[in-house]
Amino acid sequence: MSIISESKDFLDQTGQISRFAGRFFSHGLKPKFEVKELLVQCYLIGYKSFPLVGLTGFIMGLVLTMQLRPSLVSYGVQSELPVMVGIAIVREIGPVITALIFAGKIGSSIGAELGSMKVTEQIDSMDVSGTNPFKYLVATRVIATSLMLPILTILGDAISLFGAYIGVNIKSVTNIRFFFVQVFESLSYSDVLPAVIKTIFFGFAVGLVGCYKGFNSTKGTQGVGRSANSAVVLSSVLIFILDLLTVQLTNLLGLN
Protein backbone atom coordinates (compact mmCIF):
# COMPACT_ATOMS: atom_id res chain seq x y z
CA MET A 1 0.00 0.00 0.00
CA SER A 2 2.70 2.42 1.00
CA ILE A 3 4.66 1.57 -2.13
CA ILE A 4 1.62 2.47 -4.21
CA SER A 5 1.07 5.78 -2.44
CA GLU A 6 4.77 6.55 -2.59
CA SER A 7 4.97 5.94 -6.30
CA LYS A 8 1.85 8.04 -6.72
CA ASP A 9 3.60 10.85 -4.85
CA PHE A 10 6.64 10.42 -7.03
CA LEU A 11 4.59 10.59 -10.23
CA ASP A 12 2.64 13.58 -8.89
CA GLN A 13 5.87 15.38 -8.21
CA THR A 14 7.32 14.46 -11.59
CA GLY A 15 4.23 15.97 -13.20
CA GLN A 16 4.52 19.16 -11.20
CA ILE A 17 8.19 19.56 -11.91
CA SER A 18 7.52 19.03 -15.62
CA ARG A 19 4.90 21.75 -15.44
CA PHE A 20 7.41 23.99 -13.65
CA ALA A 21 9.90 23.27 -16.44
CA GLY A 22 7.21 24.08 -18.99
CA ARG A 23 6.68 27.41 -17.27
CA PHE A 24 10.41 28.04 -17.46
CA PHE A 25 10.40 27.59 -21.24
CA SER A 26 7.14 29.44 -21.86
CA HIS A 27 7.54 32.35 -19.41
CA GLY A 28 11.09 32.39 -18.13
CA LEU A 29 12.73 32.72 -21.51
CA LYS A 30 10.60 35.62 -22.72
CA PRO A 31 11.99 39.16 -22.73
CA LYS A 32 12.67 41.28 -20.89
CA PHE A 33 15.62 39.40 -19.47
CA GLU A 34 17.06 39.98 -16.04
CA VAL A 35 20.60 40.23 -17.38
CA LYS A 36 22.16 41.85 -14.33
CA GLU A 37 20.69 39.31 -11.94
CA LEU A 38 21.79 36.51 -14.30
CA LEU A 39 25.39 37.71 -14.14
CA VAL A 40 25.22 37.96 -10.36
CA GLN A 41 23.92 34.40 -10.19
CA CYS A 42 26.58 33.12 -12.59
CA TYR A 43 29.20 34.65 -10.34
CA LEU A 44 27.67 33.25 -7.16
CA ILE A 45 26.92 29.83 -8.60
CA GLY A 46 29.98 29.35 -10.77
CA TYR A 47 32.86 31.19 -9.20
CA LYS A 48 31.96 30.33 -5.63
CA SER A 49 31.72 26.60 -6.38
CA PHE A 50 35.07 26.46 -8.11
CA PRO A 51 37.32 25.82 -5.08
CA LEU A 52 35.21 22.90 -3.94
CA VAL A 53 34.99 21.40 -7.42
CA GLY A 54 38.74 21.86 -7.88
CA LEU A 55 39.62 20.23 -4.59
CA THR A 56 37.38 17.20 -5.06
CA GLY A 57 38.47 16.85 -8.68
CA PHE A 58 42.12 16.87 -7.73
CA ILE A 59 41.71 14.26 -5.03
CA MET A 60 39.58 12.08 -7.27
CA GLY A 61 42.15 12.08 -10.08
CA LEU A 62 44.92 11.26 -7.67
CA VAL A 63 43.09 8.48 -5.87
CA LEU A 64 41.71 6.92 -9.03
CA THR A 65 45.21 6.66 -10.47
CA MET A 66 46.62 5.10 -7.34
CA GLN A 67 43.77 2.60 -7.19
CA LEU A 68 44.02 1.59 -10.84
CA ARG A 69 47.75 1.15 -10.96
CA PRO A 70 48.02 -2.28 -9.21
CA SER A 71 45.53 -3.89 -11.60
CA LEU A 72 47.28 -2.48 -14.65
CA VAL A 73 50.65 -3.54 -13.28
CA SER A 74 49.38 -7.12 -12.82
CA TYR A 75 48.50 -7.20 -16.53
CA GLY A 76 51.75 -5.48 -17.37
CA VAL A 77 50.08 -2.51 -19.04
CA GLN A 78 50.92 0.25 -16.57
CA SER A 79 52.07 2.41 -19.46
CA GLU A 80 48.35 2.68 -20.38
CA LEU A 81 47.55 4.24 -16.98
CA PRO A 82 47.20 7.83 -18.27
CA VAL A 83 44.87 6.66 -21.04
CA MET A 84 42.65 4.67 -18.69
CA VAL A 85 42.42 7.42 -16.12
CA GLY A 86 41.91 10.13 -18.72
CA ILE A 87 38.97 8.33 -20.33
CA ALA A 88 37.38 7.48 -17.00
CA ILE A 89 37.62 11.07 -15.79
CA VAL A 90 36.51 12.84 -18.94
CA ARG A 91 33.71 10.52 -19.93
CA GLU A 92 32.07 9.69 -16.66
CA ILE A 93 33.63 10.44 -13.32
CA GLY A 94 34.39 14.11 -13.89
CA PRO A 95 30.89 15.11 -15.04
CA VAL A 96 29.02 13.01 -12.50
CA ILE A 97 31.10 13.82 -9.45
CA THR A 98 31.18 17.53 -10.30
CA ALA A 99 27.42 17.50 -10.81
CA LEU A 100 26.84 15.75 -7.48
CA ILE A 101 29.07 18.18 -5.62
CA PHE A 102 27.26 20.98 -7.42
CA ALA A 103 23.86 19.56 -6.44
CA GLY A 104 24.98 19.38 -2.82
CA LYS A 105 26.27 22.91 -2.72
CA ILE A 106 24.07 24.85 -5.12
CA GLY A 107 20.87 22.78 -5.13
CA SER A 108 20.54 23.04 -1.37
CA SER A 109 21.37 26.72 -1.24
CA ILE A 110 18.83 27.57 -3.95
CA GLY A 111 16.19 25.44 -2.21
CA ALA A 112 16.82 27.08 1.15
CA GLU A 113 17.11 30.62 -0.20
CA LEU A 114 13.96 30.57 -2.29
CA GLY A 115 12.19 28.55 0.39
CA SER A 116 12.81 31.15 3.05
CA MET A 117 11.94 33.95 0.63
CA LYS A 118 8.69 32.16 -0.11
CA VAL A 119 7.61 31.69 3.49
CA THR A 120 8.52 35.24 4.53
CA GLU A 121 6.54 36.60 1.56
CA GLN A 122 9.62 38.17 -0.04
CA ILE A 123 8.59 36.56 -3.32
CA ASP A 124 5.15 38.20 -3.12
CA SER A 125 6.90 41.42 -2.22
CA MET A 126 8.92 41.27 -5.46
CA ASP A 127 5.75 40.68 -7.40
CA VAL A 128 4.21 43.79 -5.87
CA SER A 129 7.36 45.76 -6.70
CA GLY A 130 6.92 45.30 -10.44
CA THR A 131 9.17 42.27 -10.76
CA ASN A 132 8.10 38.91 -12.09
CA PRO A 133 9.59 36.56 -9.47
CA PHE A 134 9.65 33.65 -11.87
CA LYS A 135 11.88 35.55 -14.27
CA TYR A 136 13.92 37.30 -11.62
CA LEU A 137 14.54 34.33 -9.32
CA VAL A 138 13.88 31.11 -11.22
CA ALA A 139 14.91 31.82 -14.81
CA THR A 140 18.18 33.46 -13.78
CA ARG A 141 19.15 30.61 -11.48
CA VAL A 142 18.21 27.84 -13.89
CA ILE A 143 20.12 29.49 -16.74
CA ALA A 144 23.09 30.12 -14.48
CA THR A 145 23.27 26.51 -13.28
CA SER A 146 22.91 25.20 -16.86
CA LEU A 147 25.75 27.44 -18.05
CA MET A 148 28.07 27.14 -15.08
CA LEU A 149 28.07 23.39 -14.53
CA PRO A 150 29.64 22.59 -17.96
CA ILE A 151 32.35 25.17 -17.32
CA LEU A 152 32.97 23.84 -13.82
CA THR A 153 33.13 20.32 -15.23
CA ILE A 154 35.75 21.24 -17.81
CA LEU A 155 37.85 22.99 -15.17
CA GLY A 156 37.27 20.11 -12.75
CA ASP A 157 38.35 17.59 -15.39
CA ALA A 158 41.55 19.53 -16.01
CA ILE A 159 42.41 19.68 -12.32
CA SER A 160 41.49 16.04 -11.96
CA LEU A 161 43.89 15.11 -14.78
CA PHE A 162 46.57 17.08 -13.03
CA GLY A 163 45.81 15.04 -9.90
CA ALA A 164 46.15 11.91 -12.02
CA TYR A 165 49.53 13.12 -13.26
CA ILE A 166 50.71 13.49 -9.67
CA GLY A 167 49.36 10.02 -9.00
CA VAL A 168 51.33 8.53 -11.88
CA ASN A 169 54.40 10.45 -10.76
CA ILE A 170 54.40 8.99 -7.27
CA LYS A 171 55.54 5.61 -8.52
CA SER A 172 57.28 6.39 -11.78
CA VAL A 173 58.62 9.77 -12.78
CA THR A 174 56.85 10.99 -15.90
CA ASN A 175 57.19 14.09 -17.99
CA ILE A 176 54.05 16.24 -17.62
CA ARG A 177 53.98 17.00 -21.32
CA PHE A 178 54.32 13.37 -22.20
CA PHE A 179 51.46 12.53 -19.80
CA PHE A 180 49.06 15.04 -21.26
CA VAL A 181 49.95 14.20 -24.86
CA GLN A 182 49.19 10.59 -24.10
CA VAL A 183 45.84 11.50 -22.48
CA PHE A 184 44.72 13.83 -25.23
CA GLU A 185 45.72 11.49 -28.04
CA SER A 186 43.51 8.82 -26.59
CA LEU A 187 40.51 11.16 -26.32
CA SER A 188 38.29 11.94 -29.29
CA TYR A 189 35.47 14.44 -29.73
CA SER A 190 32.97 11.68 -29.14
CA ASP A 191 34.43 11.25 -25.67
CA VAL A 192 34.48 14.91 -24.76
CA LEU A 193 31.41 16.45 -26.38
CA PRO A 194 28.63 14.18 -25.08
CA ALA A 195 30.22 14.32 -21.64
CA VAL A 196 30.14 18.12 -21.59
CA ILE A 197 26.70 18.38 -23.16
CA LYS A 198 25.14 16.11 -20.59
CA THR A 199 26.32 18.41 -17.82
CA ILE A 200 24.13 21.16 -19.29
CA PHE A 201 21.18 18.90 -18.49
CA PHE A 202 22.59 18.06 -15.07
CA GLY A 203 22.91 21.77 -14.32
CA PHE A 204 19.41 22.42 -15.58
CA ALA A 205 18.08 19.68 -13.29
CA VAL A 206 19.90 21.05 -10.24
CA GLY A 207 18.64 24.61 -10.82
CA LEU A 208 15.11 23.63 -11.70
CA VAL A 209 14.63 21.22 -8.80
CA GLY A 210 16.16 23.69 -6.32
CA CYS A 211 13.82 26.45 -7.49
CA TYR A 212 10.81 24.15 -7.59
CA LYS A 213 11.41 22.96 -4.05
CA GLY A 214 11.98 26.50 -2.83
CA PHE A 215 8.87 27.89 -4.50
CA ASN A 216 6.79 25.11 -2.98
CA SER A 217 8.28 25.33 0.47
CA THR A 218 5.92 25.04 3.42
CA LYS A 219 5.98 27.39 6.38
CA GLY A 220 8.47 27.13 9.22
CA THR A 221 12.10 26.27 9.65
CA GLN A 222 11.31 22.63 9.05
CA GLY A 223 9.62 23.42 5.75
CA VAL A 224 12.61 25.39 4.48
CA GLY A 225 15.05 22.73 5.68
CA ARG A 226 13.01 20.08 3.95
CA SER A 227 13.04 22.00 0.65
CA ALA A 228 16.82 22.30 0.79
CA ASN A 229 17.25 18.66 1.65
CA SER A 230 14.83 17.24 -0.88
CA ALA A 231 16.28 19.52 -3.57
CA VAL A 232 19.64 17.79 -3.11
CA VAL A 233 18.21 14.29 -2.95
CA LEU A 234 15.97 14.68 -5.98
CA SER A 235 18.51 16.45 -8.15
CA SER A 236 21.17 13.83 -7.32
CA VAL A 237 18.82 11.04 -8.36
CA LEU A 238 17.93 12.96 -11.51
CA ILE A 239 21.61 13.33 -12.35
CA PHE A 240 22.01 9.54 -12.36
CA ILE A 241 18.83 9.03 -14.37
CA LEU A 242 19.93 11.61 -16.93
CA ASP A 243 23.35 9.98 -17.04
CA LEU A 244 21.73 6.64 -17.80
CA LEU A 245 19.63 8.21 -20.54
CA THR A 246 22.53 10.01 -22.18
CA VAL A 247 24.68 6.89 -22.31
CA GLN A 248 21.84 5.06 -24.07
CA LEU A 249 21.37 7.96 -26.43
CA THR A 250 25.03 8.25 -27.37
CA ASN A 251 25.08 4.48 -27.90
CA LEU A 252 22.12 4.69 -30.23
CA LEU A 253 23.70 7.55 -32.12
CA GLY A 254 26.86 5.48 -32.47
CA LEU A 255 29.02 8.04 -30.75
CA ASN A 256 30.85 5.49 -28.66
Next chain:
Amino acid sequence: MDMDKEITAVQPTQHHQPISEPVIVIENLYKKFGDNVILENFSLSVKREENVVVLGKSGAGKSVLIKCIIGLLKPDKGKILVFGEDITMMDEDELATARTKIGFLFQANALYDSMTVRENLEFPLRRHWTSLGEAEVDKMVKEALENVGLTHTSDMMPTELSGGMLKRIALARTLILKPEIILYDEPTTGLDPITAREIDQLILTLQKKYKTSSIIISHDMNCVRNIADRVVLLLEGMCYAQGTYETLEASSDPKINQFFK
Protein backbone atom coordinates in the same frame (compact mmCIF):
# COMPACT_ATOMS: atom_id res chain seq x y z
CA MET B 1 -28.49 42.37 9.03
CA ASP B 2 -30.74 45.23 10.10
CA MET B 3 -27.86 46.43 12.15
CA ASP B 4 -25.73 46.73 9.04
CA LYS B 5 -28.18 49.07 7.39
CA GLU B 6 -28.78 51.09 10.49
CA ILE B 7 -25.10 51.75 10.95
CA THR B 8 -24.18 52.46 7.37
CA ALA B 9 -27.00 54.96 7.29
CA VAL B 10 -25.09 57.12 9.77
CA GLN B 11 -22.77 59.42 7.88
CA PRO B 12 -19.24 59.01 9.16
CA THR B 13 -17.68 62.17 10.54
CA GLN B 14 -14.53 62.76 8.53
CA HIS B 15 -11.21 64.03 9.82
CA HIS B 16 -10.83 65.65 6.45
CA GLN B 17 -13.43 65.84 3.76
CA PRO B 18 -12.84 63.10 1.18
CA ILE B 19 -13.86 63.78 -2.37
CA SER B 20 -16.71 61.37 -2.78
CA GLU B 21 -15.49 59.58 -5.92
CA PRO B 22 -14.33 56.10 -4.81
CA VAL B 23 -10.82 54.88 -5.64
CA ILE B 24 -11.44 51.25 -4.71
CA VAL B 25 -14.72 49.47 -5.35
CA ILE B 26 -15.05 45.83 -4.38
CA GLU B 27 -18.20 44.09 -5.53
CA ASN B 28 -19.46 40.68 -4.43
CA LEU B 29 -16.07 39.12 -3.87
CA TYR B 30 -15.79 35.36 -3.36
CA LYS B 31 -12.63 33.51 -2.42
CA LYS B 32 -12.13 30.01 -1.14
CA PHE B 33 -9.16 27.68 -0.67
CA GLY B 34 -10.34 24.13 -1.34
CA ASP B 35 -13.46 23.79 0.79
CA ASN B 36 -12.40 26.58 3.09
CA VAL B 37 -14.60 29.56 2.17
CA ILE B 38 -12.85 32.79 3.17
CA LEU B 39 -14.72 35.63 1.45
CA GLU B 40 -18.37 35.33 0.57
CA ASN B 41 -20.12 38.18 -1.18
CA PHE B 42 -17.82 40.83 0.25
CA SER B 43 -18.37 44.40 -0.94
CA LEU B 44 -16.63 47.62 0.03
CA SER B 45 -15.72 50.95 -1.44
CA VAL B 46 -13.02 53.38 -0.40
CA LYS B 47 -13.16 57.06 -1.21
CA ARG B 48 -10.30 59.36 -2.06
CA GLU B 49 -8.24 60.37 1.00
CA GLU B 50 -10.21 58.06 3.25
CA ASN B 51 -8.75 55.75 5.90
CA VAL B 52 -10.77 52.58 6.14
CA VAL B 53 -9.87 50.18 8.93
CA VAL B 54 -10.81 46.51 8.51
CA LEU B 55 -11.48 44.66 11.75
CA GLY B 56 -11.90 40.94 12.02
CA LYS B 57 -10.85 37.88 13.98
CA SER B 58 -7.60 36.14 13.24
CA GLY B 59 -8.15 33.94 10.21
CA ALA B 60 -11.20 35.92 9.07
CA GLY B 61 -9.57 36.60 5.72
CA LYS B 62 -8.33 40.16 6.13
CA SER B 63 -4.93 39.47 4.60
CA VAL B 64 -6.59 37.46 1.85
CA LEU B 65 -8.82 40.45 1.09
CA ILE B 66 -6.01 42.94 0.56
CA LYS B 67 -3.92 40.38 -1.33
CA CYS B 68 -6.84 40.11 -3.75
CA ILE B 69 -6.83 43.90 -4.12
CA ILE B 70 -3.14 44.00 -5.04
CA GLY B 71 -3.58 41.00 -7.35
CA LEU B 72 -1.43 38.52 -5.41
CA LEU B 73 -4.44 36.26 -5.04
CA LYS B 74 -7.10 35.76 -7.65
CA PRO B 75 -10.67 35.83 -6.33
CA ASP B 76 -13.06 33.12 -7.52
CA LYS B 77 -15.78 35.61 -8.34
CA GLY B 78 -16.43 39.33 -8.08
CA LYS B 79 -14.95 42.61 -9.19
CA ILE B 80 -12.19 44.77 -7.75
CA LEU B 81 -12.08 48.17 -9.37
CA VAL B 82 -9.07 50.34 -8.61
CA PHE B 83 -9.36 53.77 -10.20
CA GLY B 84 -12.18 52.28 -12.25
CA GLU B 85 -10.20 49.38 -13.69
CA ASP B 86 -10.76 45.76 -12.76
CA ILE B 87 -7.68 44.25 -11.14
CA THR B 88 -8.95 40.71 -11.61
CA MET B 89 -9.00 41.09 -15.40
CA MET B 90 -5.51 42.54 -15.82
CA ASP B 91 -2.56 40.83 -17.48
CA GLU B 92 0.90 40.97 -16.00
CA ASP B 93 1.93 44.31 -17.52
CA GLU B 94 -1.29 46.10 -16.67
CA LEU B 95 -1.03 44.79 -13.15
CA ALA B 96 2.53 46.07 -12.85
CA THR B 97 1.37 49.52 -13.94
CA ALA B 98 -1.56 49.51 -11.54
CA ARG B 99 0.75 48.45 -8.71
CA THR B 100 2.88 51.58 -9.06
CA LYS B 101 -0.11 53.41 -7.57
CA ILE B 102 -0.73 50.92 -4.78
CA GLY B 103 1.52 50.50 -1.77
CA PHE B 104 1.38 47.28 0.21
CA LEU B 105 2.71 46.78 3.73
CA PHE B 106 3.11 43.07 4.43
CA GLN B 107 2.01 41.70 7.77
CA ALA B 108 5.49 40.29 8.40
CA ASN B 109 7.32 43.15 6.58
CA ALA B 110 8.75 40.89 3.84
CA LEU B 111 11.98 42.88 3.64
CA TYR B 112 14.62 41.23 1.44
CA ASP B 113 17.04 39.80 3.96
CA SER B 114 19.85 39.42 1.44
CA MET B 115 19.87 43.17 0.75
CA THR B 116 20.77 46.23 2.81
CA VAL B 117 18.11 48.69 3.88
CA ARG B 118 19.08 51.00 1.03
CA GLU B 119 18.84 48.19 -1.55
CA ASN B 120 15.48 47.21 -0.12
CA LEU B 121 14.19 50.73 -0.71
CA GLU B 122 15.79 51.02 -4.13
CA PHE B 123 14.24 47.78 -5.33
CA PRO B 124 10.68 49.00 -6.03
CA LEU B 125 12.03 52.31 -7.34
CA ARG B 126 14.40 50.82 -9.87
CA ARG B 127 12.01 48.08 -10.89
CA HIS B 128 8.95 50.23 -11.41
CA TRP B 129 10.58 53.37 -12.76
CA THR B 130 13.45 52.07 -14.79
CA SER B 131 14.43 55.47 -16.16
CA LEU B 132 15.33 57.07 -12.83
CA GLY B 133 18.84 58.49 -12.51
CA GLU B 134 21.22 57.76 -9.63
CA ALA B 135 20.76 61.20 -8.07
CA GLU B 136 16.99 60.92 -8.06
CA VAL B 137 17.10 57.43 -6.55
CA ASP B 138 19.45 58.70 -3.85
CA LYS B 139 17.20 61.60 -3.06
CA MET B 140 14.06 59.48 -2.83
CA VAL B 141 15.72 56.87 -0.63
CA LYS B 142 16.95 59.62 1.67
CA GLU B 143 13.52 61.20 1.83
CA ALA B 144 11.84 57.88 2.54
CA LEU B 145 14.25 57.14 5.38
CA GLU B 146 13.81 60.65 6.80
CA ASN B 147 10.05 60.15 6.81
CA VAL B 148 10.44 57.22 9.19
CA GLY B 149 13.37 58.73 11.09
CA LEU B 150 15.89 56.01 10.26
CA THR B 151 18.46 57.66 7.98
CA HIS B 152 21.35 56.10 9.90
CA THR B 153 20.31 52.53 9.03
CA SER B 154 20.71 52.82 5.28
CA ASP B 155 23.74 50.53 5.08
CA MET B 156 22.56 48.00 7.65
CA MET B 157 21.10 44.59 6.94
CA PRO B 158 17.49 43.89 8.02
CA THR B 159 18.78 41.23 10.44
CA GLU B 160 20.59 43.96 12.39
CA LEU B 161 17.40 45.91 13.09
CA SER B 162 14.76 45.61 15.82
CA GLY B 163 11.14 44.68 15.14
CA GLY B 164 9.87 48.25 15.27
CA MET B 165 12.67 49.48 13.04
CA LEU B 166 11.90 46.75 10.52
CA LYS B 167 8.27 47.81 10.47
CA ARG B 168 9.30 51.39 9.81
CA ILE B 169 11.68 50.38 7.03
CA ALA B 170 8.94 48.28 5.50
CA LEU B 171 6.69 51.33 5.74
CA ALA B 172 9.33 53.46 4.05
CA ARG B 173 9.61 50.92 1.25
CA THR B 174 5.85 50.88 0.84
CA LEU B 175 5.73 54.67 0.62
CA ILE B 176 8.73 55.29 -1.56
CA LEU B 177 6.75 55.21 -4.80
CA LYS B 178 4.32 57.77 -3.32
CA PRO B 179 1.36 55.49 -3.99
CA GLU B 180 -2.13 56.95 -4.08
CA ILE B 181 -3.56 53.93 -2.31
CA ILE B 182 -1.89 52.13 0.57
CA LEU B 183 -2.89 48.77 1.98
CA TYR B 184 -1.50 48.24 5.48
CA ASP B 185 -1.56 44.74 6.93
CA GLU B 186 -1.36 45.16 10.71
CA PRO B 187 1.10 48.05 10.86
CA THR B 188 1.35 48.11 14.66
CA THR B 189 0.92 44.49 15.74
CA GLY B 190 3.67 43.24 18.01
CA LEU B 191 5.03 46.69 18.83
CA ASP B 192 5.18 48.40 22.19
CA PRO B 193 2.44 51.02 22.76
CA ILE B 194 4.81 53.95 22.27
CA THR B 195 6.23 52.77 18.98
CA ALA B 196 2.71 51.77 17.91
CA ARG B 197 1.51 55.32 18.53
CA GLU B 198 4.48 56.67 16.59
CA ILE B 199 3.56 54.46 13.65
CA ASP B 200 -0.07 55.64 13.84
CA GLN B 201 1.14 59.23 13.78
CA LEU B 202 3.43 58.43 10.90
CA ILE B 203 0.60 56.92 8.90
CA LEU B 204 -1.56 59.99 9.53
CA THR B 205 1.21 62.47 8.73
CA LEU B 206 2.19 60.73 5.54
CA GLN B 207 -1.42 60.37 4.57
CA LYS B 208 -1.90 64.13 4.87
CA LYS B 209 1.40 64.82 3.13
CA TYR B 210 0.78 62.61 0.10
CA LYS B 211 -3.05 62.61 0.13
CA THR B 212 -3.42 58.86 0.02
CA SER B 213 -6.40 56.59 0.52
CA SER B 214 -5.79 53.58 2.72
CA ILE B 215 -7.14 50.30 3.88
CA ILE B 216 -5.64 49.43 7.24
CA ILE B 217 -5.98 46.04 8.87
CA SER B 218 -5.59 46.25 12.59
CA HIS B 219 -6.37 44.57 15.89
CA ASP B 220 -5.04 47.49 17.85
CA MET B 221 -8.04 49.50 19.05
CA ASN B 222 -5.92 52.56 19.82
CA CYS B 223 -4.71 52.53 16.27
CA VAL B 224 -8.26 52.09 15.00
CA ARG B 225 -9.55 54.99 17.07
CA ASN B 226 -6.70 57.24 15.98
CA ILE B 227 -6.73 56.72 12.27
CA ALA B 228 -10.06 55.35 11.10
CA ASP B 229 -12.43 57.51 9.11
CA ARG B 230 -14.56 54.44 8.78
CA VAL B 231 -14.40 50.98 10.37
CA VAL B 232 -15.43 47.88 8.47
CA LEU B 233 -16.13 44.61 10.21
CA LEU B 234 -15.15 41.51 8.25
CA LEU B 235 -17.16 38.64 9.69
CA GLU B 236 -18.19 35.33 8.11
CA GLY B 237 -16.64 36.40 4.84
CA MET B 238 -18.82 39.47 4.48
CA CYS B 239 -18.71 43.13 5.28
CA TYR B 240 -20.84 42.60 8.38
CA ALA B 241 -21.06 46.22 9.48
CA GLN B 242 -19.45 49.56 8.83
CA GLY B 243 -19.49 53.02 10.33
CA THR B 244 -17.36 55.35 12.38
CA TYR B 245 -15.51 54.05 15.40
CA GLU B 246 -18.02 55.70 17.71
CA THR B 247 -21.13 54.30 16.06
CA LEU B 248 -19.76 50.77 16.00
CA GLU B 249 -18.58 51.05 19.58
CA ALA B 250 -22.07 52.08 20.65
CA SER B 251 -23.69 49.17 18.80
CA SER B 252 -25.68 46.69 20.84
CA ASP B 253 -25.05 43.76 18.49
CA PRO B 254 -22.82 41.36 20.47
CA LYS B 255 -20.99 40.33 17.28
CA ILE B 256 -19.89 43.92 16.79
CA ASN B 257 -19.53 44.67 20.43
CA GLN B 258 -16.97 41.94 21.11
CA PHE B 259 -14.33 43.85 19.18
CA PHE B 260 -14.67 46.96 21.31
CA LYS B 261 -14.31 45.42 24.76
